[in-house]
Amino acid sequence: MTDRLSSSVRDVLRQELAGTLRGHEPPLEVAGSRLDLTIAPDSGAELATTLAVLTRESVPVLVRGGGNRLALGNPCRGAQVLLCCRGLVGVDELDAADGVMHAAAGTPLGELSRQARHAGWELPLDPPGENATLGGALATAIGGPRRLGFGPTRDCVLGLEVVLASGERTRCGGRVVKNVTGYDLAKLYVGSLGTLGVIEAAWLRLHPAPRLRLVRVAQFDAAERAFTLALEAARRPSASAVAVVSAGLAERAPELRELHCRPGSWMLVCEFAGDAAVCGADRDWLARAGGAQEAREESVTALRELQTDAAPGGLRARLHALPSSLEAIARHLRAAGAELLVYPIPGVVYASFAPREPAGRDHRAAWFDAALAALEEAKRFAAAEFVLEELPDSRRAECDVFGAAGGSLGLMRALKRRFDPQGLLNPGRFVGGV
């Protein structure tokens, strides 16, 4: 499908790059590309040299953090080298007085969380993926169940060090919690799927560690009741995570299965965190309103993995919509056969469709087209936006998983052209082929 790396370029890379470099024969097939080489720099300086050489030789690269979310995005077109950032590790500053931390992009989030907790703080990031790295979490900017309390990914980023395609090492933002010095480039890099530059390190703002966490679950046969209560719960002062899960999906997580979800019902999972008096008041409110039962903290972390649940060969979409339209979307998609995980705030629905019948010779399967039609319908009646996060490989080539970018695509292409003129970083993975 793509050109192989020429042997002369391969030799140049071997000679010039200090980082660990490994050849693949046959090429590694990842995210739509066939990769001849993996390069794993273990310092920012090495990362910069690597990118400078790759750009000089015009070699397209696939950038990888923990490798958890490589399925996210469109296929990477024609990358020849895998740039692995896991070697950039370490927390070189954790200011316990200010609650800020500086960490290298390849550091696993688990490690960052541990260090933050040890200093009396909490890392406000909980994306799915066991071995997610900081860089991967920032590049994908996908939150987990506690996004309600944590805020969006971008909110914890105070400053970034980013290596551009040219190999130049740049900084934006800083280490302080309030800053308008120059353009807020960190907003652009966060969520850009590695298409503008490669994140080397970040200054993060930590949250105070909550003194208490209380988890409660309730079950409802009526969607209306579940969704009304979920939104109210999410607006309680101590709510840190609130989700509604369809019974079929809840069954797939052991921590939720043990709570015996009735078939066809909706499970409401609420976590209250922070000050004891406020959590207690919110717990009592929920008991009066919904008669909830006590559950373990693992019921909340289990939601994180349900976000990435997908039947093999199935379809999973992430929809974004206003809180007031979630119930209608959920009913509609449930009727179309989807299992659902819904975060009422900020209005996110994960819908997964299992394959019903095998695809025919032409790779067409009626279930897939019906599922896509149901998503399009939700988009129309609820002004929702959706991203396809998981889909059969045979379908990847024929659709943009982000949908149409609309009027701002021109600006996005202009940005891409300026930051990465040769289009070498994760080519084609983002919106509209960016």
Add this chain to the structure above:
Amino acid sequence: MSRGHAALIERLARVVGSSHCLSSPAELFAYECDALTLDAVRPVAVVLPEDAEQVSRLVGVCGELGHPFVPRGAGTGLSGGAHPVEGAVVIGCSRMRRILEVDAENRLAVVQPGVVNADLSAAVAHLGLCYAPDPSSQQACTIGGNIAENSGGPHTLKYGTTTNHVLGLELVLPDGERVRLGSKSGFAAGYDLVGAVVGSEGTLGIVTEATVRLVPLPEGVETLLAVFPDLQSACRLVGRVIGAGMIPASLEIIDQRTIAAVEASAYAAGLPLDAGAVLLIELDGAACGLADQVASIREFAASEGVRELRVARDEDERALFWRARKGSFGAMGRLAPDIYVHDAVVPRSKLPDVLERICQIADRYQLQLSNVFHAGDGNLHPIISFDRRSDEELGRVVAAGREILELCVAAGGVLTGEHGVGVEKRDYMGLIFSAADLAAMTHLRDAFNPTGICNPGKLLPVTRSCVESGSKARARVSPG
């Protein structure tokens, strides 16, 4: 007026009507600068469109005739963001002040850019909601200006700055095209262009509509005033409160000189004149959680040697405490012909040390300096009182200002926390950013504004050599 200008003015007037196209010197005078009153430049014309369509056509005319344009809100900016350049047309948003939609269920509002900040909160108060960013200038400044500056306010510590409250925008690009960025849900596929436009100081286009988040009014509020013998112990209490995991809505410090000025003014709040500093603490949220926090603060304050801790008994007393804080710029402005309000940020834990050294710098330059600041964010506002009629004194003000910024940067801080770079600090950008960092910022600007026609000369150093050469003398009169 030159012939070229006459043609331009006629074309502009055709778009907005001649009564909304100002071009006489008397009319233009008020638009020569913002609240940074030096370096004033008279624009060629000021146009006041009423909708996005007109904005787009005006921008088209400017492009066609080769005149730069400058977006403007209420002109309360403190870094010269709305300053015209030679030959510029000012596009003022003051007539675009309609609140287009309030969606209480989803807690959002859609507004035109000229809506005054305080008017939005007032319009949704009956729904139990408010617009959280609350710059001290909120009675005058506009949502468009707030978005351009990513403005903050005394409640930023808990609620965040403007960027945390903007979901979507309509922007007229420098070539006249209208684009929608973000959405009501806050999500839009692709790069976070809303995030990039907020804080871009009017250099990427003109915001013609904004979808903003509304937040519920807090159930309970406690306002405390802690009187300390010195500034250092007030700063230490701030550290204790943050370190204990509390997130007050506000943590504001007023130093001794400011107390004296406030007490001698109409904003007098009965603060003890011999106090070294007072710390204003506001806690808000669920009513049942506040008592414990007040108790902890009492305990911390006692161990830091507080002289007196007052807790506001009612709304009147709360307003009195805030009057001292909000009136402090105004009160300082009465003490000298001019004041220069700096805006820099340092890591919170460095506050005691940095403040001490800032005072030493002022002493060395024989300048009167006072401090009123957002202590919880580490956002300093050193205020220098002076008389700009003396060139020699102005020179000292500027030199001291540069040293203060250098000190803050050396402490791990930044040049501005909320007032913006504008023209005031563009030539200081080299103090914290390398040429490569600035080039990356230029990539963003050029993607939106490739010809540079939109608000030129702001935010980025004008030429490479300026990065190193520093700034020329500038100062400002009282913003209060």
